[in-house]
Amino acid sequence: MPGRTRILSAQGWASFIACFAVLAVVVPVLNLLPAASPLRLSDYLIPLLGKYACYALLALSLDLIWGYAGILSLGHGAFFALGGYAMGMYLMRQIGTRGVYANPILPDFMVFLNWPRLPWYWYGFNHFSFALVMVVLVPGLLALVFGWFAFRSRVSGVYLSIITQALTYALMLAFFRNDTGFGGNNGLTDFKDVLGFEIQAPGTRRGLYVVSIIALGAGFLLCRAIVASKLGRVLLALRDAEARVRFLGYSVEHTKLFVFTVSAVIAGIAGALYVPQVGIINPSEFSPANSIEIAIWVAVGGRGTLWGAALGGVLVSIAKTWLTGSLPEVWLFVEGSLFVLVTLALPGGIAGLLRKPSFGRGKRVPLVGEQPR
Amino acid sequence: MTHTVHEGAASSRPLLYLDGVTVSFDGFKALNALSLVVENGELRSIIGPNGAGKTTMMDVVTGKTRPETGTVLYDGDVDLTRLDETAIANLGIGRKFQRPTVFENLSVFENLELAQKNQRGTWQTLRARLGPGLREGIARTLETIGLAGRESVPAGALSHGQKQWLEIGMLLIQDQRLLLLDEPVAGMTDRETEATAELILALAGERTIIVVEHDMEFVRSLGARVTVLHEGSVLAEGSIDHVQSDPAVIEVYLGR
Numbered sequence: 164m165p166g167r168t169r170i171l172s173a174q175g176w177a178s179f180i181a182c183f184a185v186l187a188v189v190v191p192v193l194n195l196l197p198a199a200s201p202l203r204l205s206d207y208l209i210p211l212l213g214k215y216a217c218y219a220l221l222a223l224s225l226d227l228i229w230g231y232a233g234i235l236s237l238g239h240g241a242f243f244a245l246g247g248y249a250m251g252m253y254l255m256r257q258i259g260t261r262g263v264y265a266n267p268i269l270p271d272f273m274v275f276l277n278w279p280r281l282p283w284y285w286y287g288f289n290h291f292s293f294a295l296v297m298v299v300l301v302p303g304l305l306a307l308v309f310g311w312f313a314f315r316s317r318v319s320g321v322y323l324s325i326i327t328q329a330l331t332y333a334l335m336l337a338f339f340r341n342d343t344g345f346g347g348n349n350g351l352t353d354f355k356d357v358l359g360f361e362i363q364a365p366g367t368r369r370g371l372y373v374v375s376i377i378a379l380g381a382g383f384l385l386c387r388a389i390v391a392s393k394l395g396r397v398l399l400a401l402r403d404a405e406a407r408v409r410f411l412g413y414s415v416e417h418t419k420l421f422v423f424t425v426s427a428v429i430a431g432i433a434g435a436l437y438v439p440q441v442g443i444i445n446p447s448e449f450s451p452a453n454s455i456e457i458a459i460w461v462a463v464g465g466r467g468t469l470w471g472a473a474l475g476g477v478l479v480s481i482a483k484t485w486l487t488g489s490l491p492e493v494w495l496f497v498e499g500s501l502f503v504l505v506t507l508a509l510p511g512g513i514a515g516l517l518r519k520p521s522f523g524r525g526k527r528v529p530l531v532g533e534q535p536r
Numbered sequence: 537m538t539h540t541v542h543e544g545a546a547s548s549r550p551l552l553y554l555d556g557v558t559v560s561f562d563g564f565k566a567l568n569a570l571s572l573v574v575e576n577g578e579l580r581s582i583i584g585p586n587g588a589g590k591t592t593m594m595d596v597v598t599g600k601t602r603p604e605t606g607t608v609l610y611d612g613d614v615d616l617t618r619l620d621e622t623a624i625a626n627l628g629i630g631r632k633f634q635r636p637t638v639f640e641n642l643s644v645f646e647n648l649e650l651a652q653k654n655q656r657g658t659w660q661t662l663r664a665r666l667g668p669g670l671r672e673g674i675a676r677t678l679e680t681i682g683l684a685g686r687e688s689v690p691a692g693a694l695s696h697g698q699k700q701w702l703e704i705g706m707l708l709i710q711d712q713r714l715l716l717l718d719e720p721v722a723g724m725t726d727r728e729t730e731a732t733a734e735l736i737l738a739l740a741g742e743r744t745i746i747v748v749e750h751d752m753e754f755v756r757s758l759g760a761r762v763t764v765l766h767e768g769s770v771l772a773e774g775s776i777d778h779v780q781s782d783p784a785v786i787e788v789y790l791g792r
Contacts, residue, residue: 393664396646400639407637410598411651411710412625417658 187376210440213372215477217437222460222476224429230467233402238327242302244448246431251351251444253294272346298435306427314416335449350445375436471514549612551576557606566592568768579740581755582748584765590748599624630712636699640692651706681705696723715745733757
């Protein structure tokens with residue numbers, strides 16, 4: 164029925180529940196099998212899969228704004244990293260006296276830099292709930308303020324992409340400085356436990372993995388709810404003909420600001436789940452190249468499909484893990500040519516290959532939103 | 537009693553009032569002290585050679601372009617030069633572009649759904665549900681624009697004339713008080729042009745309509761008051777016969 168607002172079709176729900184059950188139940192059960200069992204999933208794979216789940220969630224967040232609203236953020240890694248740092252600050256303060264300098268309040272790097280006391284912005288991070296609020300609040304607020312200025316000034320298309328690059332680059336430089344107070348180029352690491360559970364223990368890793376899968380599922384459903392609503396159709400409309408949407412009486416600024424902020428919050432949550440599983444957060448997560456990689460995931464998986472973007476995030480990351488391990492010097496060439504190839508030959512990405520071609524929807528969707536005329 | 541007085545007052549003031557409006561692009565004066573008054577419920581045709589400022593005039597009224605000087609008032613006292621496109625659209629001013637502009641990746645139905653008069657806030661849009669009343673409104677509009685049965689076709693797959701009609705349908709379902717139509721019959725067949733004229737005449741009176749057109753036959757068939765623009769200001773105004781016999785108009789426009 165046209166004009167529907169259902170989140171998923173019956174078939175969509177069936178595939179969603181099947182995927183979710185396999186990832187959230189079957190995978191942890193296979194990990195719990197006795198070591199001798201041939202079906203056992205080894206312990207080192209669990210945090211790796213958890214990391215991929217975070218990447219998938221991050222890809223989802225970019226697809227929401229790029230695939231549907233035509234906002235190509237090339238700085239989405241910044242929101243991911245900020246969420247990661249908020250979680251990292253909590254994990255840092257959990258170390259307490261187990262650090263090298265055994266200072267009950269100050270993290271090791273502050274003792275090393277001879278800082279007399281904790282900076283004010285580290286207050287509260289000893290509480291998990293406070294850190295969780297910051298995971299949502301910091302990326303969300305930055306996106307709100309940044310987006311407000313950018314969208315109000317009608318910055319769009321490649322210009323917006325460029326300033327998002329500048330944003331993440333500026334943050335990277337700031338976080339590299341020791342004086343900023345986030346551990347400089349070493350970042351935050353040597354975490355001991357999360358909520359009282361030892362961070363390296365297989366049980367904790369299983370738990371973090373399952374939470375990541377739940378976040379991925381919830382993020383997917385949230386994005387689906389947005390794009391299946393009338394607002395989702397306004398997003399597609401403004402991607403293709405922004406001026407027309409204004410003359411219909413919709414506020415393009417508010418609409419963009421809403422999805423941009425939601426997207427940044429999802430990216431922040433992905434970052435917060437990523438950090439305890441990889442055990443470190445440092446300023447390289449802010450690097451512009453990282454953010455461009457997110458766009459490559461989405462392009463390869465298929466823009467404007469959500470599930471395709473998530474799949475792209477996982478597949479490209481698996482390829483990266485494998486190639487940087489076996490042939491590190493070729494990875495960058497593979498990644499670059501992947502992007503060129505997909506853009507030229509496969510604009511619908513992997514999802515476009517799998518989906519049956521729909522009649523008439525032949526109009527090419529531009530890489531970035533309509534240019535101001 | 538007071539009600540009648542109020543209505544009398546409302547109909548005596550013009551719906552759209554432009555005075556001394558000037559817009560220039562890099563020194564070129566697209567509008568040069570343009571003054572134009574359109575009464576409530578009036579049907580007005582605007583003609584003029586290319587570059588006369590017809591589209592710029594529409595840009596000024598809809599908030600796309602801000603004039604350097606001049607007054608633009610809507611419904612007596614609303615200063616349109618202070619508002620943006622979104623706010624002006626929500627005041628009741630609708631626009632049809634010169635090149636048909638529909639959302640090509642959305643279906644015909646979805647195009648009408650987005651245009652339908654409704655609350656436009658981001659939150660309301662997120663939570664909007666299509667009730668039977670709204671569906672009926674869309675179905676009625678589909679009948680009017682001759683696209684019934686094609687509602688699930690992507691707008692991008694429509695013919696040029698059908699896109700024009702879809703855009704007119706979007707304007708109708710938006711239920712605006714003032715309609716600005718920029719070359720509504722460009723690229724239409726004779727039959728489609730005729731049907732469009734009928735539709736516009738049926739709406740006239742109920743809504744205030746400004747039609748910009750090149751097609752003289754079409755303008756004649758509307759039988760409305762005609763304003764001729766030239767180099768950003770009004771050259772002549774009156775019935776079609778009156779302006780067609782005006783020597784100045786013949787020289788700059790019709791004679792060429």
